[in-house]
Amino acid sequence: MSEFRFRPRYRGVAWTSIGVGGGLAGTGIAMGLMVLPVAAGAFGIGLGLAYLLAGSWKYRIVTDDDGIEVRDQKGTRFRLLWSEIKRVVASPSTKTCFIDGGMPEHSILVPGVGAPAPYSISDSATLFAEVLAHVAPDRVKTVETLEQSESVPKTA
Known part of the structure; x- marks a missing residue:
């Protein structure tokens, strides 16, 4: 019996989204809690994490x-x-x-x-x-x- 797991193909895009989102959120916080950069950064982090943690990757x-x-x-x-x-x-x-x-x-x-x-x-x-x-x-x-x-x- 052999087992093969589904894997995210675009991991780099997800990690880039998390990294850029983290940078935006960090900059927004450092500049005095600017709402737009913090919200955009949190959104980028959320999108990246949602992709990496999606249920599709539990298929085998x-x-x-x-x-x-x-x-x-x-x-x-x-x-x-x-x-x-x-x-x-x-x-x-x-x-x-x-x-x-x-x-x-x-x-x-x-x-x-x-x-x-x-x-x-x-x-x-x-x-x-x-x-x-x-x-x-x-x-x-x-x-x-x-x-x-x-x-x-x-x-x-």
Whole structure:
């Protein structure tokens, strides 16, 4: 059994928001409690912390010989047997794949290098390899990049 955790992809932006917000708030306090800089700074700190502490980062993907499942702190969100996966669109050059579970809420994007996703997954290259090793080859479509594929639903 292997476990892969969802991770925030834009940690640098969040930490920058916290740092700039802290600087603004500190400056506002040092200048005699100026309301606008203190409020803007607190807002920046809040946004950065909200992103880093979001519930999305508690999700994890667990694979075993029978299938793949997505879990959170409350338990299993959904489970797919390898044989239930409708198709996989895979980009070996970027180690990115889209796992089609038949319904949008049972599908997974495993983002690799340069993939457009708001999250990353720990050790995604290993997860990519596990998916391709377990899904029947006739259900795997190989593409150069997922962005160029017409087989992957576009996100809004």
